[in-house]
Amino acid sequence: MTPSAGVAATRVDALLRDTFTGIETLRSLAIDVHRGALGAGRAPTTGDLSAIRPTVLAHLSAQARLAGTGVIAAPGVLADQPRWLEWWRRPPGGGSAPLPLTVDLDTGNIGSYDYPLAPWFDVPYRTGRRVVVGPYVDYAGTDEYILTFAAPISSDAGFFGVAAADIRAGDVERAMLPTLDSEGPATALVNATGRVLASNTPTMIVGSMTHSGSGTRQELPPGAEWADCVGLPWFLVRGQC
C-alpha cells in the first residue's frame, strides 16, 4: 500500500468509527427499553422507545455529517404500532432544526416505506452483523441519495430492530475529496459492490459502477474491529488519465 492510500484508509476508518460509536449508544439504549418493558411483563411501545429521543437529537447536533439517525423497530415488536421508526433527520440544505422522519408505513400503498426489505434492515436481521449500505436511493424513506450504517439490536430479550445512521452521498464526497486529490487525478473511492462513493473525475461519477477492467484497484483494508461489518472493504480505483 502506498502511504497515501494509508491516509485514505485512515479517513474511512475514522468515518466508520464516528458513525458506529453513535449507533452503539442508541443500540444499548434500545436494548434497555426492550428489556425494561419485557421485565414489566408487556411489549414495549412507541412511547417507551421515545426515551432514546434526546440522545438521537444530541447525536445530530454533535455530528454535522449525519443526515439522520435513530432506531427502527422490527415489525410486530411494539405493542401499539406494527411498524415504527424513532428517526430524526436534519433537513437537506441545513439551517433548520431536526425533524422526525414521516413515512407512509401502510404496505398497501405503492409509495409506502417497506423497510424490512431494505438491506440495512434485512442484513442485520438475518445475519446479526453490522452493515454499511450505499450510496443508494432511499425512496419512500428520506427520498435522498445516502449511505446507511446499521447495527442489529439483539439481546436476551430477542431481536428488537436496528440502530442506524445516514450520511448523504454528497457529504461523503465532500469529506473524501481532499484525500482523493492527494492520491492524484482520476481517483475514486468505491464500495464493496464496485459502486463509486466519491471521485475527483467526471469519468467515474458517484453512483456509477466500476468494473474490474477499469484502472487499478486497491483495497482499503478495514481493521479487525470491522470484521463483522457487511459491505466492507471499500477500494480506491485509479483510472487511466
Add this chain to the structure above:
Amino acid sequence: MARLGADTPDTLRAVTEVGVSGAARHVVFAPLGDGGRVEVVARRISEAIGLGLIADGEQLPSELELAGALNVSTVTLREALSLLRQRGLVETRRGRGGGSFVRAPVDASVERLRTVLRETGVHELREIGDHLLAVTGTAARLAASRASADQVERLASLVDQLAAADTVGERRRADGRFHIEIAAAAQSTRLTRQEIDLQGEIGELLWIPFGEAIDRDERVAWHRAVLAAIADGDGDRARGLTEEHVELAISRLIEFHLQLSRHES
C-alpha cells in the same frame, strides 16, 4: 393478440344482429380477428364487465349469437364463459328465462376509478404516457449500467411476485414497485420520485379490477425481458423494451377511456 377493435361497419352489423344495444358494446363484441382463443374472449368480456360497460345483472346474448358476433366457435365461447364463471363474473341459469348473466357487484372504489378514467381525456392520458416514457425509459437505460447484482436480484423477485399475484391490488403494487426499483437502481433520486408519482397517478387506472389495461402474464414476460437487458448491461435494449410496453399500456388505457366515454353518451 386481438384487441378491442376499431369501429368498423362490420362490428356495427354484428351488434345489430345480436340485438345488443348501447353505443359502447359494439366494440366489446366486435369480431376477434385471430380466430379467438379462449383467454382472449374471456378477457374481452371481463374487460367490458370491469369497465362497467355491461352492468351487474344484465343478460349476455345467447351463446350462438355471441359466438357469431365475436367470430369464434361456440366451443371456444363456452370455454370462455366457463372461465368467467370460475372468476365469478358470470352466472348461468338454466331453463326458461335462463342464460348467462353478469355478476359484477361494484364497489365504490371501482366506480371511482371508472369515473376518473372516463373524465381523464385522451390528451391527458397521452401526457402521462409521454412523461412515463421519459422517466421509465431513461431509468431503464441508466439501470443497465448502474444496477448492482443484488438490485437485479430484487427486481427478479418483484417479477416473481407479479407472476404469483392473485389480486389486482397485488399486481398493481408488484408492477409499480418494479418500475420504482428500476429508477432506484439507476441511482437517481429525481427519476425515482417522479416514477413514484407517476405510478401513483396511473397505477390504479392500469389495474382496474377486471378492466385491467395490462395482461399479467404478458407483463411478466415483458418485465423478464427488460430485466435480462439490465442484467446484460444493454441500456438501449432496456430502454426500447420499456418504451414499447409503456406505449402499449397507455394505448389500451386510451381505448378504455374512449369506450367509457361512448358508453356514457
